[in-house]
Amino acid sequence: xxxxxxxxxxxxxxxxxxxxxxxxxxxxxxxxxxxxxxxxxxxxxxxxxxxxxxxxxxxxxxxxxxxxxxxxxxxxxxxxxxxxxxxxxxxxxxxxxxxxxxxxxxxxxxxxxxxxxxxxxxxxxxxxxxxxxxxxxxxxxxxxxxxxxxxxxxxxxxxxxxxxx
Numbered sequence: 001x002x003x004x005x006x007x008x009x010x011x012x013x014x015x016x017x018x019x020x021x022x023x024x025x026x027x028x029x030x031x032x033x034x035x036x037x038x039x040x041x042x043x044x045x046x047x048x049x050x051x052x053x054x055x056x057x058x059x060x061x062x063x064x065x066x067x068x069x070x071x072x073x074x075x076x077x078x079x080x081x082x083x084x085x086x087x088x089x090x091x092x093x094x095x096x097x098x099x100x101x102x103x104x105x106x107x108x109x110x111x112x113x114x115x116x117x118x119x120x121x122x123x124x125x126x127x128x129x130x131x132x133x134x135x136x137x138x139x140x141x142x143x144x145x146x147x148x149x150x151x152x153x154x155x156x157x158x159x160x161x162x163x164x165x
Contacts, residue, residue, distance in 0.1 A: 056143045099162075099164055105155070118158070132149045
């Protein structure tokens with residue numbers, strides 16, 4: 001049992017199946033989910049996200065009450081706006097692609113999740129100078145494409161970025 005605990009700390013994706021003791025050693029088989037993510041460019045990420053406009057249509061009802069998603073890469077049970085970001089991120093980068101955080105506007109790219117003022121989440125479609133274009137869920141209780149957000153607005157509200165680049 002001690003061995004199983006060590007494995008859980010190292011990777012939540014590995015599970016010991018049918019553990020048995022043999023001369024004091026724990027033996028059994030292990031199942032691991034391993035995801036290999038291919039690096040993509042911001043242009044490729046934007047193209048993939050824009051292709052999802054047919055699935056996540058403008059005006060589609062999207063609230064904390066009717067939309068949730070377990071974003072495994074961040075270990076987050078997500079609702080509303082962040083659920084949309086998690087779903088899209090997994091479809092663009094792969095479910096097991098690692099997520100890192102930063103708060104540097106100059107490093108933001110298409111496909112990044114931005115948490116604004118710890119109140120709302122958006123997914124970056126495009127960055128043009130000090131202006132971002134985003135898609136978001138739970139914007140007036142719906143999915144909304146194309147809102148513009150400035151660097152100044154983000155800095156005034158406070159923000160962090162979760163990226164898979």
